Amino acid sequence: MKGARSVLAGFRATIDKAPDATAIWAVDPAGVTAVLTYRQLHDAASRVGRGLMDSGMERGDRVIVSMPTCGEFFWVYLGCLMAGIVPAVVAPARAGGYSELSSLAQTLDASCIVVREVSLDLEISDRGPRVVTARSLVAPRGIDHADETGGIAHLQGTSGTTTAPRWAVVRHRNIAANVSAIGLALGHREDDVLVTWLPMSHDMGLIGVCYAWSWGIPLVAADPGTFVGNPLSWLALIGRYGGTLSPAPNSAFQVCARVAKLRPPKDLDLSSWRVALCGAEPVHEATLRDFHQTFGRFGLRREVLRPVYGLAEATLAVTLSPAKKPFNMERIAPASCAPGATVMASSGRGSGEVAIVGCGRVIAGHELRIVDGAGCPVAEGVVGEIEFRGDSVVDGYFGIAPDAGLKRGEFLRTGDLGYLRDGELFVTGRSKEILIINGRNFSPLQIEAALERALAAPFTPAVVAVEAPEAQLKSGALHLLLDSRLGRGDRAEAQARQTLEEVFGLRGATVHWIAGGHIPRTASGKIQRFRCREIVTALGERKAATAPVPQQAGSA
Numbered sequence: 031m032k033g034a035r036s037v038l039a040g041f042r043a044t045i046d047k048a049p050d051a052t053a054i055w056a057v058d059p060a061g062v063t064a065v066l067t068y069r070q071l072h073d074a075a076s077r078v079g080r081g082l083m084d085s086g087m088e089r090g091d092r093v094i095v096s097m098p099t100c101g102e103f104f105w106v107y108l109g110c111l112m113a114g115i116v117p118a119v120v121a122p123a124r125a126g127g128y129s130e131l132s133s134l135a136q137t138l139d140a141s142c143i144v145v146r147e148v149s150l151d152l153e154i155s156d157r158g159p160r161v162v163t164a165r166s167l168v169a170p171r172g173i174d175h176a177d178e179t180g181g182i183a184h185l186q187g188t189s190g191t192t193t194a195p196r197w198a199v200v201r202h203r204n205i206a207a208n209v210s211a212i213g214l215a216l217g218h219r220e221d222d223v224l225v226t227w228l229p230m231s232h233d234m235g236l237i238g239v240c241y242a243w244s245w246g247i248p249l250v251a252a253d254p255g256t257f258v259g260n261p262l263s264w265l266a267l268i269g270r271y272g273g274t275l276s277p278a279p280n281s282a283f284q285v286c287a288r289v290a291k292l293r294p295p296k297d298l299d300l301s302s303w304r305v306a307l308c309g310a311e312p313v314h315e316a317t318l319r320d321f322h323q324t325f326g327r328f329g330l331r332r333e334v335l336r337p338v339y340g341l342a343e344a345t346l347a348v349t350l351s352p353a354k355k356p357f358n359m360e361r362i363a364p365a366s367c368a369p370g371a372t373v374m375a376s377s378g379r380g381s382g383e384v385a386i387v388g389c390g391r392v393i394a395g396h397e398l399r400i401v402d403g404a405g406c407p408v409a410e411g412v413v414g415e416i417e418f419r420g421d422s423v424v425d426g427y428f429g430i431a432p433d434a435g436l437k438r439g440e441f442l443r444t445g446d447l448g449y450l451r452d453g454e455l456f457v458t459g460r461s462k463e464i465l466i467i468n469g470r471n472f473s474p475l476q477i478e479a480a481l482e483r484a485l486a487a488p489f490t491p492a493v494v495a496v497e498a499p500e501a502q503l504k505s506g507a508l509h510l511l512l513d514s515r516l517g518r519g520d521r522a523e524a525q526a527r528q529t530l531e532e533v534f535g536l537r538g539a540t541v542h543w544i545a546g547g548h549i550p551r552t553a554s555g556k557i558q559r560f561r562c563r564e565i566v567t568a569l570g571e572r573k574a575a576t577a578p579v580p581q582q583a584g585s586a
Contacts, residue, residue, distance in 0.1 A: 035179045036202040037209075038111055040244035044068050047246070055271065056101045057252040064101030071104060076172025078109030084169055085142070085162070089114030092140040092185065094159075096131055098122045099230055099253040102164035106144050107230070107239070109167070111183060112175040118185040118197060119231045122146070128161070135159040138185065138197065138428060179203045183240075185428055186233050186342045195552075197428040198342045207421035208345035209241040211393035215350040216275065216305050218245055223302075225250040225273035227257040227264050234277055234310050237346040247275075261286045262295055265325070269299035277307035277338075281490055284317045287324040288488050301329030305353070309338035311556045312457070312475050314490065315359045315385045316483065332356050339389035339457055343442055345422040348398065349455045351390035358388035358454060364480070364534050366413070367458045368471035370402060373411050373449050383533075384476040388454045396420030397441075400450055405438050413449045415461055417441040447473070463559055465497040467508050467536060474559070477534060484529040485516050491549050492516055493526075494562045498540075508539040509566045515546040542569055 044051070049069040056064045066074070087093065093110060095117045097103045110117040118138055123131055123145065131143050142160045144167070183205055185197040224242045226249070228235030242249040250271045257264050265286060268276055283306075308318065318335045326332070336351035351357050361376040361383045376383030392398035399407050400414040408414045423442045437443060447464075448457040459473030466472075474495040481493045492513045497506035508530075516522050523541050530536040542565075550561035 036206050037183070037240045037243050038175060038202075039206075040246060041068070041072070041108070044243070044246035045072055052248050053243075054101070054104055054248070055250045056099060056104060057250070057256060057267075058100035059098050059253045059255045061256070066101055066104070071108065073172060074105040074168065075108035075112055076175070077169045078105045078164065078167045079113035079115070079175065080169035080171060080173045081167035082109065082113050082115050083173065085167070087113070087115055087141050090116065090182070092116045092118060092138050094131060094135055094138065094140045094143045095119045096121070096123045096143055097146045097164065097230075098255070099227075099251050100146060102146055103230060104239070104251075106164050106167070107184075107236075108243075113173060114175075114178060114181060116182050116184060118187070119236060120187070121229060121231050132159055179206065184236070186236070187231060188342045188427075196430065198424045199426060199428055200342075200345055200424055204345045204422055204424055205237065205240050206244070207395065208237065208347055208393070209244045211395055211422070212241060212347050212350065213245050214394050215347075215353075215390075217353050219274070220247075222247045222274045223250065223272055224248070225252075225264070225268050225271060225276040227252040227254055227267075228278065229254045232310070233340075233342045233346050234279075238277060257282070261289050262293075262298075265295075265298050265300060265328075268303050269297075269328075272302040274302055274304045275307075276303060276305075277309065279310040280308055280313050280317050281311065283308060283321040283335075284314075284488075284490060287317070287320045290324050295328070298325070298328040300325055303330060303334055305336060306330075306334045307336055307338045307350070309340055309389075312479075313337040313387045313389065314479060315387050317490075318357065318387070337387045337389045339416075339446075339448075339455055341444060341446075343424050343436065343444070344418055345424065347393055347422075348396075348416075348418050348444075349390040349392050351388065358451075360386050360388070360451070360456060362386060364472075364476055367473040367476045369413055369415075369447060369461065369464065370408075371413050372409075373413060373451075373456075384480060386456045386458060388451070388456055390455065391453050392418070392455070393420075393422070396422060398450075398455065399441065400448065401438075410450050410452075413447055413458055416444045416446045416448050416455065416457070418444060465495060465508065466506055467497065472534060472536075477530070480533050481510070481526050481529055484525055485522060487513075487516060489513075489515070491551070491557050494549055494557055494559070496559065496562050496566050498563065498566050508536060510539050510541045511544050511549060511562055511565065512541060513546055513549060514543050518543050542566065 045068045050067050053068045053071045054066045095106055142162055144162055179202045183200050183202045186200050187195045226238050230236050250267055322332045333356050337357050339349045340347040363374045363376050364384050366374040397419040399417050401417055402408050402414050419441045426436055445461050447459045447461055448455055459475045463474050464471050465474055477495040478493045494511040496509045498509050550558035552558055
């Protein structure tokens with residue numbers, strides 16, 4: 031709730047006010063729903079916290095939580111907060127995945143790994159960190175707990191788009207500042223219900239839980255596998271529980287619209303949905319437009335769709351679109367997406383334009399600015415790096431010197447590019463991903479969006495633009511990875527080349543077709559660009575290795 035110093039303080043206030051109100055409906059991978067009141071959740075979490083401490087763990091120790099979304103997960107996460115133990119939440123372990131978890135435990139110096147159940151195919155080693163189940167941690171009695179507003183709440187894995195993921199150190203005060211500002215921007219209501227299927231290993235999933243507990247609203251949480259198996263199950267949960275708040279990445283809105291066209295639903299009710307935050311990956315105007323056109327007849331209003339921008343290093347949210355009005359969108363000339371460029375409106379002729387969706391204004395109590403390469407603020411409408419300041423910004427990454435390259439003074443250096451228009455943020459790309467082709471700068475996001483639009487891609491990502499170094503060129507060469515589901519063939523490739531030339535003035539790109547669904551992605555659906563570059567490099571090496579060796583003049 032507003033002014034709460036931590037998630038624990040907000041949770042305690044709700045217990046004092048309505049202990050028997052429903053805190054969570056947790057839908058596990060098997061579809062079984064656990065219903066927990068605030069009192070029941072507090073009791074179970076308190077006893078897990080005691081169990082962790084009885085096992086020899088102390089405040090500040092780290093533990094890896096590798097569990098599906100289920101009632102026991104919430105016992106463990108809240109129990110860690112109550113005991114002052116620092117959880118690092120990861121996806122449930124795959125068969126044979128113990129070595130990966132063990133390696134992470136070593137990296138984080140974690141005392142143990144908590145799972146829902148120990149299966150034989152986990153292949154646990156006697157020499158690695160111990161593995162315990164959530165239920166084995168439940169002690170006969172609970173613990174008392176005190177707020178630690180300056181203490182560490184959890185470690186949050188970063189997206190891992192340009193490099194291997196790092197672990198942001200998220201403190202209680204960071205969460206309190208962020209969820210308070212989000213609540214103000216969303217116009218918090220006492221009758222709100224938050225519905226999520228997002229992975230608890232992702233900041234949008236985990237901070238969503240913290241938001242519900244801080245503001246004292248019920249949470250409906252389904253395992254991500256439920257959504258993957260049946261995307262429309264997400265929308266069914268909103269109708270069934272009267273969900274008012276529900277966030278998701280762009281790709282989730284896209285896949286729901288696609289599935290609904292193939293198998294039209296009959297009994298959805300989305301009239302209760304008042305805020306659909308769309309973030310975690312690039313937001314496409316076409317996706318939101320298609321989603322509204324598909325589900326408007328079920329009570330979905332266009333102003334419900336609200337693009338947002340955020341990142342793990344800011345706890346979660348940086349900007350939010352305003353309530354009660356449709357999101358903004360600009361059509362601009364492709365050349366004006368590069369760093370330092372002044373954004374120019376598209377002439378409207380032909381296909382030489384890109385659409386940029388507005389992601390709203392900076393959250394209350396925080397500051398945002400756009401700077402050039404030297405860190406100097408630029409004028410409105412000029413593309414530069416997005417920087418953010420406020421209590422939501424984390425101190426740094428675990429195991430890395432504090433502030434090492436993370437901040438410029440008090441401002442968080444996001445590494446993302448964008449511009450401001452009337453105080454609203456428009457995100458154009460990422461500085462580390464800028465492609466330098468023939469001495470010109472290009473945003474891969476804009477190239478990919480233009481090609482996906484030209485190829486009528488029914489899903490994203492379907493195209494990845496990668497720069498690979500050329501030995502005889504001062505700048506890189508453009509390579510494209512195309513998902514084979516686009517209709518592999520000369521026609522699709524010709525259309526891609528034509529669009530590149532018409533929109534961006536680019537010729538000579540090398541096209542690689544990749545098996546459907548095999549473009550490397552992070553857990554939140556973002557393109558793993560460093561993995562894509564590795565694929566391009568490997569394909570180039572393979573081609574070079576199989577090329578015929580030219581004979582020298584005069585040889586036999």
